Amino acid sequence: MVKRQARGRQRIAEILDAALALFAETGYDRTSTNAIAARAGISPGSLYQYFPNKEAIADALSERLLGELREAHAAAFDDSAVAGLPLPDLVSRVVDPLVFFHVANPGAKVLIGEKGQPLHTGVTDRVGALLRARSPHLPDDDVRRTSTVAVQIVAALMGGIVAAPEPERAALVQELKRALTGYLAPPGGL
Amino acid sequence: MVKRQARGRQRIAEILDAALALFAETGYDRTSTNAIAARAGISPGSLYQYFPNKEAIADALSERLLGELREAHAAAFDDSAVAGLPLPDLVSRVVDPLVFFHVANPGAKVLIGEKGQPLHTGVTDRVGALLRARSPHLPDDDVRRTSTVAVQIVAALMGGIVAAPEPERAALVQELKRALTGYLAPPGGL
DNA sequence: CGACAATACGAGCGACCGCTCGTATTAGTC
């Protein structure tokens, strides 16, 4: 790792911005590294001064988005009151900032769906912790499975939500909440 | 369209078999047409005797899978008794053959998730018809939205189900059923 | 200023992609 100057840190941010925009427009596979460099206003060579390969760009972007998501979700997750909240309220509290985040960052969805991406595992872990807090006696396997499934449902519907124009979007958010509430409510749930 | 001999029809089937296997292993984008030809035991030139381009292979495969899925689902969908079945029973009746189908045809999942693929629209339409049968007074928009969301939930979880080894797979199928039942049960649902 | 590291450039490499085309072989029909 080399010593970054202020200019270098700025470049990294610009590269991630460009990658995020292009991922949203055309997906990960179909976005070339040369296109990322061009969008960021630099040459391909300069891009590779900061990232060893394309995957590293996705990883770094994933980390940055996870950080931003953590901030946006601080209130929803960290409040210890969540343990006693009615389920529909809890779902809204988690989903609303998440939708806002994805609308503000289209392109995040192509990263959150990928297993192994920090953004994916990070979100899943946080949901798991929340489940744990509400159902302390649930076996580990059930917690893992339930949080994984919940995240997959969110990821599956988020694309349509982000893409929809406004009257339809609100309806789809409502559907997402109904799906999560319905899934989490029954017997073993919370 | 040229006149196909028996050998030609056989080749088409072999090409689709090869494509299905490779799509399951490495996904659509990362599967090359030369690889499909090689797996089918023919040359790239021969492949293009039967399909004008890569997309046409996916389309034809999608059509074939939709046909097979229709057969597997005939009992679940066409029986007029579905109108009065308890929701959990109905969900099982639809989900179980679907899981069986996807386990037998891994690779179908990369096609069912794609909007515009016959496999996707075909399944969504059938679910919509089923909703209509159970809730005749539901507005068209709600039917469309609900069936779309239900299909997206299934598509999202199916990948994990197919990939999981057997004790875990059954648990995940159970989760899928819980999710669908929970989603479809509430107020406006069926 | 001089020395060194960080930043920047962009032509282009090697690999792979979807696909073509000239040619050879095989099967159906009389």
Add this chain to the structure above:
DNA sequence: GACTAATACGAGCGGTCGCTCGTATTGTCG
């Protein structure tokens, strides 16, 4: 067997991809 259409081949074209490398410029620090 002769003729035709269907089938089969595979080297390779034009293009894109991720990425490199030699070189030039800019910033930091003594």
